[in-house]
Amino acid sequence: MESGHLFFNTACRGNNMIFLGNGDLSFKGRSMMSMEESSKRRPFFSSPDELFDDEYYEELLPEKKRRLTSEQVHLLEKNFEEENKLEPDRKTQLAKKLGLQPRQVAVWFQNRRARWKTKQLERDYDVLKASYDSLLSSYDSIVKDNEKLKSEVVSLNEKLEVEAKEIQREEPISDKKAETLPLDIAQITGSVSSAIVDEGSPQIVVDSVDSYFPAENYVMAPIERVQSEEDDDGTSYFSDVFVAHENEQQNNEALGWWSIMLHNGPQVLF
């Protein structure tokens, strides 16, 4: 039926083709129209004589916009797949083959490129969106991990504090030793990992220019290892613990390079 329709729905006059029937009975998934319905809408011819009836064409003029037949579209699509640009020779050949004006072929390619571009943009958007969704998912997972690690740090800090107090109770410390003990262990506990940073509480910031301690009043000084807890794989959660002293001058004398480090910018402590 489609091929029959295609045969009847076009009429050639010289190099130009004028479309008289309904060009897309089955065009791009649209519903099939019966031959009868089609002829009611737009008559088509059954004999060569009728095809070249000049009077009829004059009635039709000015010519209405006609859709290309599915056969023409198929051939155009095939050519477009091969090369989406049209050289002059190819345009002329294709126009002859299809019974269209070269201009029509050029216009079809132009519109087809525009459609392709739109589709391509949609595809690109889908790819980018998938990529974004994936990244977002990874980010969420990292945030959760971070929360988990932070709570572990809090729990370990609490343990550390308890144990430090016990040590202090069991072995009363000398005045000299007392100078090097933490003033406030809770303030120090943020220094365990650069990946775990709680913005809500003051901490020593590792790998950062910003330090928890106001440089005017405090310096950091190395002290004896207070407590070190190790993970299953042997990774140490706690390294050296530092203490802040209010008397900067005293500490500058006593602590040497730590104070220099503090005043001279970024420190990598672990």
Added chain:
DNA sequence: TTGTGTTTTATTGCCTCC
């Protein structure tokens, strides 16, 4: 049948390249 949205064909104006 009609209103509305979509698709296709064609035009216009601007831009780039040779």
Added chain:
DNA sequence: GGAGGCAATAAAACACAA
């Protein structure tokens, strides 16, 4: 300056729901 490409747009053809 002419040819060709592209973006924006018009207009016809068509689908489809109410």
